[in-house]
Amino acid sequence: MSVAMNSSSEGWAVGYLGTIVQRSGTSWQKVSSPTTATLWAVSLSSASDAWAAGDNGTMLHWDGSAWNVVSGPVITTLRAISMFSASDGWAVGFSGVILHWNGSAWKSVSSPVTTSLYAVKAVSPTDVWAAGSGGVFYVGTAAPGILLAAQR
Numbered sequence: 039m040s041v042a043m044n045s046s047s048e049g050w051a052v053g054y055l056g057t058i059v060q061r062s063g064t065s066w067q068k069v070s071s072p073t074t075a076t077l078w079a080v081s082l083s084s085a086s087d088a089w090a091a092g093d094n095g096t097m098l099h100w101d102g103s104a105w106n107v108v109s110g111p112v113i114t115t116l117r118a119i120s121m122f123s124a125s126d127g128w129a130v131g132f133s134g135v136i137l138h139w140n141g142s143a144w145k146s147v148s149s150p151v152t153t154s155l156y157a158v159k160a161v162s163p164t165d166v167w168a169a170g171s172g173g174v175f176y177v178g179t180a181a182p183g184i185l186l187a188a189q190r
Contacts, residue, residue, distance in 0.1 A: 039052065039053045039054070039076070039077070039078050039079075040052055040053075040077070040078060040079045040080045040090075041080065042080045042081050042082050042088065043061070044082060044084070044085060047061065047062070047063050047064065048061060048062060048085060049061045049082070050080045050082060050088055050090070050100070051066070051080065052077035052078075052079070052080045052090045052092070053076070053077060054076050055074050055075075055076060056071040056072075056073040056074045056075055056076070056077060056092075057071065057077070058070075058071045058077070058090065058098075058105060069105070070104070070105070071098075071105060072098065072105055072106060072107050073092075073096050073098065073107060075092045075093040075094055075096040076092050076093045077090045077091065077092035077093075077096065077098070078091060078092045078093070078115070078116065078117045078118070079091045079092070079116065079117060079118045079119040079129070080119065081119045081120050081121040081127065082100070082121060083121040083122070083123050083124050083127075084124065085102070086100070086101065086102030087099075087100065087101070087102070087121070087124045088100035088121075089119050089121055089127060089129075089139070090105070090119070091116035091117075091118070091119040091129045091131070092115065092116060093115050094113050094114075094115065095110050095111075095112040095113040095114055095115070095116060095131075096110075096116070097109070097110040097116070097129070097144060108144070110129075110137060110144040111137065111144060111145060111146045112131070112135050112137065112146065114131050114132045114133055114135045115131050115132045116129050116130065116131035116135065116137070117130060117131045117132070117154070117155065117156045117157075118130050118131070118155065118156060118157045118158045118168075119158065120158045120159050120160040120166070121139070121160070122160035122161075122162065122163055123163075124141065125139075125140065125141030126138075126139065126140070126141065126160065126163045127139035127160065128158045128160050128166050128168075128177070129144070129158065130155035130156070130157070130158045130168050130170070131154070131155060132154045132155075133152055133153075133154065134149035134150075134151040134152045134153060134154070134155060134170075134172070135149065135155065136148075136149045136155070136158075136168065136177055147177065149177075150175060151170065151172035151173070151175070152172075153170055153171040153172035154170050154171050154172075155168050155169065155170035155172075156169065156170050156171075157169040157170070158177075162178075164178045165178045166178040
């Protein structure tokens with residue numbers, strides 16, 4: 039239910055029941071998936087580094103040759119992921135869950151909301167934004183948790 043592209047001829051799409059397809063050249067090809075969980079989000083930092091996130095805290099990593107399950111700290115549905123680099127990324131989901139990838143593990147980050155989050159964008163390692171049913175807020179390390187626009 040998400041697509042991420044490096045160029046018009048290189049990228050990934052993920053979706054229902056663990057579906058993963060890769061664009062390479064001029065066509066899309068289904069690839070082997072290590073999960074049957076619905077995948078809601080995909081993000082890539084390079085052709086050999088991509089992440090997908092989905093139901094029940096599912097986290098998958100593409101290492102350039104295969105998708106592998108990576109254990110995470112939550113079992114909550116993850117709805118969005120944004121990788122700034124291979125060593126820095128963010129994921130968000132239901133119940134205000136915020137996760138940070140530090141290059142070796144996904145760690146939970148304190149959230150200013152308990153409502154569901156549906157979008158995240160890492161502009162830099164310290165400039166990260168999230169949005170959901172509770173509003174739009176800054177989750178970067180400079181001043182995490184500042185609510186910028188609450189939903190009325």
